[in-house]
Amino acid sequence: MKWRYFKQNLFFSLSRLCALILAVAIGGFLIYILVNGISAINWGFLTQPPQDSMTKGGIMPAILGTFYLTVGALITALPLGIASAIYLSEYAKEGPVIRIIRIGVNCLAGVPSIVFGLFGLGLFVVFLQFGSCILSGSLTLGFLILPTIIGASEEALKAVPQTFREASLGLGVSKWQTILRIVLPNALPGILTGSILGIGRAAGETAPIMFTAAAFFTAKLPTSIFDEVMALPYHVYVLATAGTHIEETRQIQYGTVLVLVGLVLSIDLIAIVIRSYIRKRKRW
Numbered sequence: 001m002k003w004r005y006f007k008q009n010l011f012f013s014l015s016r017l018c019a020l021i022l023a024v025a026i027g028g029f030l031i032y033i034l035v036n037g038i039s040a041i042n043w044g045f046l047t048q049p050p051q052d053s054m055t056k057g058g059i060m061p062a063i064l065g066t067f068y069l070t071v072g073a074l075i076t077a078l079p080l081g082i083a084s085a086i087y088l089s090e091y092a093k094e095g096p097v098i099r100i101i102r103i104g105v106n107c108l109a110g111v112p113s114i115v116f117g118l119f120g121l122g123l124f125v126v127f128l129q130f131g132s133c134i135l136s137g138s139l140t141l142g143f144l145i146l147p148t149i150i151g152a153s154e155e156a157l158k159a160v161p162q163t164f165r166e167a168s169l170g171l172g173v174s175k176w177q178t179i180l181r182i183v184l185p186n187a188l189p190g191i192l193t194g195s196i197l198g199i200g201r202a203a204g205e206t207a208p209i210m211f212t213a214a215a216f217f218t219a220k221l222p223t224s225i226f227d228e229v230m231a232l233p234y235h236v237y238v239l240a241t242a243g244t245h246i247e248e249t250r251q252i253q254y255g256t257v258l259v260l261v262g263l264v265l266s267i268d269l270i271a272i273v274i275r276s277y278i279r280k281r282k283r284w
Contacts, residue, residue, distance in 0.1 A: 033258050040255025049219040054239065055248050059256055061221055065134075065229030066203055066263060068222065069213060072138025073145060073202040078195060080142070081149030082184075085191075088150075089157040090179055109147035114207040116144045121211035135225040137213025144208055145198035152194020156187040185278075192275040196268050203264045206233040232260040 044058055051057030084105075092098045120140030130136045160183050168178040206214075214234035222229050236256050239249045 030261070033254060033261060037251070037254035037256075037258035040251045041258065045252075045255060046259070050217060054217060054252070059230075059232065059235060059252075059259065061218060062230040062232045062235040062256070063259060063263065064221060065214070066232040066260065068134050068229060069137045069141060069209060069231060070199060070203045070267065072134060072225070073141035074195065074199065076139055076142025077146045077149050077198060081146050081194070082153050082191060084146075084150045085153030085157055086179060086184075089154050090175070090183070105147045105150050109151065112207075113144060113205050116140055117208040117211045119143070120208060125212055131226065132211075132213060132215075132228050133226045134213055134222060134229055137209045137229075137231075138225075140208045140212045141202045141205060144205065145202050148198050148201065149191075149194045152197065153187070153191045156190025156194070157183060159190060160186045189275045189279050192271055192278075196271045196275075199267050199271065200264055203267070204233055204260065206237050209234055210237075232256055232263070236260070 046058060046063070047060050048058035049061050050059065088098065088101070092101075117140065120136055120143070124130045124136035124139050125132055164182050164186065165178055168182045169175065173181075209231050213229060214231045215228040216238060218228060218230055236253055239253045239256070240246065
């Protein structure tokens, strides 16, 4: 009996230690970025375009470009991901084909982002002739985060008790209406969790947008989905590796990273607030 309690306490202690190490690592990263980048943050930095070979000025075009690409990726991936999850969870019968589809979705989730970038370049930029623009980048990022949303949405749908479906069908409601009015509202918090994960990945990716949307430098703001844009991840990459004044722009690099982290956290916070509101309404 004592040995069993010892193993249990040891396991809990190791779990707490792992969680503490993770929290310290994330906290240390955020503090490091904050300390090095906060001095670059001011109103001009957030509202002006880059100037003097990107050694001065601000990052307004990159902020807007990142926001447009992230929102476009969600608009692309969310409907497709939810529809695919509904089919796999509610309509598809278990068999070799469905198992292959699920394996394919899981494999796509682990494919390097550079592969999606080349895919977007070949399909959207060259074959469909959209060119390097917001539309091509959004579609590419949408396909990048699609496996994550499918997996999270399918698990959320499966977590809805089967008795909910049976009670609705027993009242004579059609299967589609049951899914639309009973299953989806109860699965929505889990679906939003997958969306939050997708937002973080879409906003922070550099490789896919290098070939499909991101410009090295442009001072003008986009006016349509067929315009090329700057983006925060690619802007950091350019300043840190391809710029002519790398050391002079070090403060701008940290400031850009800080803005990127803040933008992702802000979008995630909005999604978390919506998820919490939906959960509270369900309790009522």
